[in-house]
Amino acid sequence: MRGTIATACILLTLALVYGLSCVVRPFRDCWVCSGQAHHRSKSNPALSRPCRWCRATGKRLRLGRRAWNRARSLHRDAL
Numbered sequence: 001m002r003g004t005i006a007t008a009c010i011l012l013t014l015a016l017v018y019g020l021s022c023v024v025r026p027f028r029d030c031w032v033c034s035g036q037a038h039h040r041s042k043s044n045p046a047l048s049r050p051c052r053w054c055r056a057t058g059k060r061l062r063l064g065r066r067a068w069n070r071a072r073s074l075h076r077d078a079l
Ligand SMILES: [Zn+2]
Pocket: 030, 031, 032, 033, 034, 035, 036, 037, 038, 051, 052, 053, 054, 055, 056, 057, 058, 059
């Protein structure tokens, strides 16, 4: 029983820390273009095209922040 409570406390603490980190830093570097906002051609590095995954910003919303925004949107629509 103690192990279950301790595990629940650890998981809650991790969720709280992750939630706070999503509030402080809602964006992270795009994993497709590594935050460069453009793709470089492997054969000719001088050629590049905008990254469509991050819409050429180099940043993407973190999963926790995206879930929070979705929940807020659903709540707002329900009122
Ligand atoms: Zn990108």
